[in-house]
Amino acid sequence: MARRPTHRRRSRGRGIRGRLARFDRRAVGCLGWVIFRRGAGFWAGPRGRCAYAAWKAVATHDLTPEIAGLPGFALHVAEAPDAASVLTARVAETLGLSAQAVDTYFHQLLMTLGGWAQVARQKQWQAELVGGADTTVTDLLAVRLLWEEALFLRYGLRIGAAWTEVRSAHEAPVVPTPDLVIDAILQDAADRAGQRVLSAGLANHPEPHAATRPKLQAAFCIDVRSEVFRRALESVDPGVQTFGFAGFFGLATAHRRFASDVEELRLPVLLNPSLRSRASDRAIVGETFARIQSRAHRAWGRFKLAAVSSFAFVEAAGPLYVGKLAGDALGLRQKTHHADPAPKFDPEPPLPARIKMAERVLRAMCLTDQFAPLVFLIGHGAKVVNNPHASALQCGACGGYSGEANVRLLAQLLNDREVRTGLADRGVTIPFHTLFVAALHDTTSDDVQLYDLERVSPVHEDELDQARTLFFRAAVLTRGERALRLPRANRGDLWGRSNDWSETRPEWGLAGCKAFIAAPRRRTAGRNLGGRVFLHDYDWRQDKGFAVLELILTAPVVVASWISLQYYGSIVAPEAFGGGDKVLHNVTGGIGVVEGNGGLLRVGLPWQSVHDGVAYVHDPLRLSVCIEAPREAMTEILNRHPGVRSLFDNRWLHLFTLDDDGQMAWRYAGDLQWVREARVEATKPMIKEAV
Template structure:
């Protein structure tokens, strides 16, 4: 059937009416829930790969992914057994869960036999291969009908091309994916290609439609089948689906199957479609291109005769499991009736591998929770009378701040505070001399203001001239590389310098990095700058520059309340953003703020500190009950996580008391940095021995361009604790917890808690699930080894030159070795210090958060006013909403 005949058939059945387009758009929007938006790697943002699936239970999504994509999102048996050997799982929780499961289900088999089977199966040992291949087992299976083990979960239809092979025995879907990757790279490339895709400005589909007839990778017949294909992507998509004989009821699951085939490239298209109205139909265009090309590839094989069959459990493995784990003699099996045999096989199919590993995962999580509870309770008893702090330091909730804060508190009368590292400022920032701005806030929010860095006009012009010289040199080098003739001369010109740089970076990376950085800074000579805090009568890119007088007060008040810092101010208040430092690292942005698209927090810290130092802001805050003493000064710094030190970025004139505190911090900082680096580097697999100079070694890691693991990032994150610092002060939380200050007594209406859960709580969950997914399913949700990654189109990484656009973290971010995981894949535990009635109010009013807890995407616990720990299980939430509430405390 030619493309023209497809269109004739299509036009006889349907019209391109507005209602048809709206219906198809709604179907595509619903199908897109199975993928998550993917940001460019330069603005890396943590993302949960299951963002659109949280209305379903975690267990349900796990079953669906296993059945439809053969993607397993429970930790593997090897990972679980390794955690057990390391003492991370208390088996009492496994036994408790097993008994609860057996008690809550009724099976027509003896309880002792069922329990014996389960106990043996929970050892997670594979069935003997000699049993599975034995002739006796084959004879027994021959007398049985196959047992359907479908879970009845969400169904996603596989693309037709996945079941067809060409004459070379290559599956058509692999050929299709190869074509789609090529077209996506051509269209999305913004920085690497010397030549841009023709007709790119007309959109992805139109550009493809114009060029596909010249694609030499397709046969003449394949190109002919797409000749005269519709001009509009929605029309083309409908025509392709009709030609493939996909019924209306199958369209959404069919589109889901195609989106899940390359979730990285599809996720990038989804993200781009959300950024501007010009590309809002980009995901539709992607599907139109993909399914149109599938039609061209499948066309010679039409009509298809192979039936679509549901997944069937292997009767052999089910029966073998009873013979081995259940210790059931073959003779006894032969004496059973058909109904008894069916009951035994049904039981084995229900207590399957996924359920067994689900029990182990929950036991792992409960063990972590129990040990965290014991630490926090013992900390409460140890906390005695506190000295008046010499300085208060506010850090991002980032889990890497926790060990640094602990070392700092040990060295003197310092109070540390946890808060989201954008400090409540919805701003886009523009550095000195930059023509563009960068959103510097969590990605789920939009900037409301633009803050520019300013300097004297004369100094600014000189700085821009020097910066332009550097830019011109870089641009010339890139242009010569992409020019056929100039590239022949380039090695002769640049070879000596680049060879010298390569040798220096390879053999003396720390000194080379320091030299190059000083050379650049010495040439640029950035002048002293001010910030455009005060509202100007102009807008840039639709945003007002600066704040109005009332906005300054509002943002200062809101953030101080979020910090719990409304009284008892120390002479020095340090607002600490955080950043990372690494060389030759595509994932450098991932080590900065996981919430803010790779933005470092120093600029926001400086803006907030400067706001709090304004006399007019302090005066108005006094009227609202927040009185900042005259001798208190706010300064800004940046915690550099790769080298664990503080870099001062804004220090105004200090009062005598503030100067004393500042000098004290400066004096202890080398020792704090030394101890923090020693503790952190000891966790890296290549540095197990005692280091004499940990700070120097950390600096080498940051400068070494061959280093695949400059730091662990947020690996092993497992908890988000919302409460007073006294709750965790003195606890060694091992850098595994996000810490946010909160005082429920200052939050009568629950607004602060709701804001923390909706903002930082969501970000922490996304970070947690990204690490989780990259660990349990690295082939699908991770990005493979850094050593074999290819940066493509300026957008992200691939393995080789034609893979999916990889969505998750590299192998080196979650694995200690090729065979041992470093990150413990546990779902985030949120601990809130507040009375039960406050938690009940939160769960009743925040349906999104309630859904996450009930469906197992996060776990929830609370610590009440008496210090009692309470675990909020899904059944307690059901009771809260539907039945009389009964207290269950531990």
């Protein structure tokens, strides 16, 4: 997009320019304060009011702008209209903004607010999911415009010529500059180069021999980090079969941990919770004590982050933390993961609903026959300390939480004898001796933790011991591969990285992600995809009516695109879409981080998540979505979902069909049209069998 000159850019410097820049920064700070005061953070303030009204109620008594050189600002706020929409219309008229100028001008003002505008948009998104509405974004825009109006009335005569030029620039059509055209061509070339490498690795590769009945099956999240572990696990024993499925495992649940009254949405942010769950109760005395302890801990945390006490907290309580800091620095205080009691649905759905839920999940996983004696449902999470961006290392399909609650609920569901009887009536027969086991893959250490084994019959003990051995051997291989990419790492110290409070790169998360493949595992088994591909198992021949294909395109693909674009934006436009330097981060109000002691709320990923100190660890490529399915079926789905279609039509993503040889055969060209892709020569397998 062509850059447009603004009076903000022209205001830098001494005199009038310096004043305008200073007031601009003050406006941004006030808007962040508005969000806090509405209760999104830990600072209390006016309740029951919209953001605009809450800010106005306090700004009429704030003399800081007057002291800084903007006399009459409090009175100007007091006399402003009570309705944000009326104020917006008035300011547009005062500034002389035409209908052609307001779109880009308003958009520019919201972009100057950084993460505050994004938090407001999130509130609107959450309201829209349940059919409601939220005005925080437009309220913030109104507050921002009120500052613009006050500055214009104060300094308008002195910046008249420059302001006329700015208005004209906003009225002009948006056209790409020659530099941006060249950038777009180079971006497309980089994308196609990456696609050729991917296509060559997939094409005409001999399919692995599949045993009639595997000795062990494991369903992993489609997360790119799971690709490395799946490949390692399959290599240590040919009797292992793995699957890829979205990490919330089809259970869109709002979960409450033990002794907590906070609901955590363990589901993609595209969805509303259709289930509710909580940790099972322990003995009533222990539960009561745990609840008191939990509430005291939350109260202490709120005290530390409160508007007044936070300033004195370090001086007053700092000496109490000397032992903790020393222990953390010397590695004497190892953080361990303590699992909650087994979760349960609250309330439990009726039996017909549970049967339908189980069938839907199994069919979406393409797991309807040939069940192994042990079927592991493996979510993932990351154990890290002192990391405000820890949620970026957790499961995106679980809303930024780890996936253990979902897999434990699903294992209970699929082990239920009544549910299995109902499934058999629907054509899905699970053998009596097949056991579903919930597990969690820690992506920082590659350990696999098994859950709820106290409910397992001793009959399965030998099989579980064999599985633990396989997981251990796979973890060794995975750590060895991952250690090659991590700075200052070797396969033996990855546990230490997760417990080191000073470690800025405990792992790489999803850095490097470049493709999404939905196809039978035989298309990708044995290929070393380098931990860069989302792998979703899908067999269109078992998908009657293409309901699963529609689900894949409208949910996992969209979430994967957001993840990919987050990494992309954090590299190509770090000032606007990156998180800044993690070393300088300060958590602000429990919402996000600022860099240093002030400024904008940062968005996106910190620099340490995409750069190793020498070079980038993520190639800024647009995600290539490869699906083995008839292109006619995909065309129909795109036609029914214009929002998803726009991602491909506007070239935020690339879409391909895979043919029967695993070749990327057709490319989506936009407007529901496809073009044939040139065939490429296959490359040799990029992984050797483990000895």
